[in-house]
Amino acid sequence: MRLTLKDVAYSIQDTSIIEDISIQIKAKQFVGLIGPNGSGKSTLLKTASRILKPHSGLVHLDGQDLYELSPKQTAQEMSVVSQETALTFDFSVREMVWMGRHPHKRLFQSDTKEDRMIVDAALNRVGMNGFKERSFMSLSGGEKQRVLIARALAQEANIIILDEPTNHLDIHHQLQLLDLVKKLEVTILAALHDLNLAAMFCDYLYVIQNGQVVSSGTPETVLTTELIREVFGVETEIKIHPITHKTHITFLAHV
Numbered sequence: 001m002r003l004t005l006k007d008v009a010y011s012i013q014d015t016s017i018i019e020d021i022s023i024q025i026k027a028k029q030f031v032g033l034i035g036p037n038g039s040g041k042s043t044l045l046k047t048a049s050r051i052l053k054p055h056s057g058l059v060h061l062d063g064q065d066l067y068e069l070s071p072k073q074t075a076q077e078m079s080v081v082s083q084e085t086a087l088t089f090d091f092s093v094r095e096m097v098w099m100g101r102h103p104h105k106r107l108f109q110s111d112t113k114e115d116r117m118i119v120d121a122a123l124n125r126v127g128m129n130g131f132k133e134r135s136f137m138s139l140s141g142g143e144k145q146r147v148l149i150a151r152a153l154a155q156e157a158n159i160i161i162l163d164e165p166t167n168h169l170d171i172h173h174q175l176q177l178l179d180l181v182k183k184l185e186v187t188i189l190a191a192l193h194d195l196n197l198a199a200m201f202c203d204y205l206y207v208i209q210n211g212q213v214v215s216s217g218t219p220e221t222v223l224t225t226e227l228i229r230e231v232f233g234v235e236t237e238i239k240i241h242p243i244t245h246k247t248h249i250t251f252l253a254h255v
C-alpha cells in the first residue's frame with residue numbers, strides 16, 4: 001500500500017510547524033524521517049496518520065484520500081506506534097495487544113481462537129509472551145515499546161507508522177525491532193534519531209529541517225558530511241562499512 005503526502009502544512013496559532021511537505025512511500029518501502037529535535041517529524045507523522053488534520057495539503061492511501069475512509073477502515077490499513085500512549089486505565093499486556101484486533105471486529109464481538117493465536121504470535125515475535133498477565137504500566141520503557149509493536153503486528157495493517165521506535169531500547173532490542181519491522185514486508189514510515197540505524201534499515205530517507213523537507217534519497221546519497229554539518233551541526237567521517245556495505249557515520253565533534 002502506497003502512502004503519499006502532497007503539500008501538507010500544519011500550524012499552531014499562526015506558527016507554521018510543517019509546510020509544503022510532499023513525500024511518497026511506495027508499497028513495502030521502509031522510509032525514514034530524520035532531522036533535529038523540534039524539526040517537525042512527529043507532527044508530520046501525526047498528519048500522515050490522521051491524529052492531526054493538515055491545514056492544507058492531501059494525504060492519500062493508494063490514491064484514496066485518507067479522510068474519505070472511516071476511522072475503522074483507516075485502522076485496518078494503518079497502525080501507529082508512538083511514545084504518547086495515553087492510558088486512562090491500566091491494562092494487562094495481553095489486553096493491550098488484543099486492542100490491535102479491534103478494527104477487525106464487529107461491535108461487541110468477543111475474541112475468537114484466531115484472535116488469541118494472533119495476539120500470542122505477536123507477543124512471541126517481540127519476545128514478550130512471558131509478560132502476558134503483567135500490567136502494561138508496570139513495564140519498563142523498552143518493554144512497553146515492544147508491546148506496542150506487538151499491538152501493531154496484531155492489527156495486521158499494511159502501513160506502520162513509528163515515532164522513534166528504538167527509543168528506550170538497548171542495542172540488541174533496537175536491532176531486533178528494526179529487523180523485525182523490515183521483515184514484515186509492509187509499508188513503513190519511521191522517525192529515527194540514530195543515523196547509522198537509519199542508514200542500515202531504510203530504503204529511502206527524508207531529511208526534515210525547520211518543518212520542511214531539505215533533502216531526500218537513498219541513505220548513501222543523503223547522508224553526506226555536508227548535509228550532517230548543515231542540518232545537525234556535527235562534523236563526521238562517512239564511509240561504506242566493509243562488512244555491512246552500508247553507510248557508516250563516525251561523529252567527530254559538534255560545530
Ligand SMILES: Nc1ncnc2c1ncn2[C@@H]1O[C@H](COP(=O)(O)OP(=O)(O)OP(=O)(O)O)[C@@H](O)[C@H]1O
Pocket residue numbers: 012017035036037038039040041042043044
Ligand atoms: N501543541 C503544541 N503547541 C506548541 N508548539 C508545538 C506543539 N506541538 C509541537 N509544537 C512545536 O512544533 C515543533 C515541531 O515539533 P515535533 O514534535 O513535530 O518535532 P520533532 O522533529 O518530532 O522533535 P523531536 O526530535 O524533539 O521529537 C517544535 O518546535 C514543537 O515545540
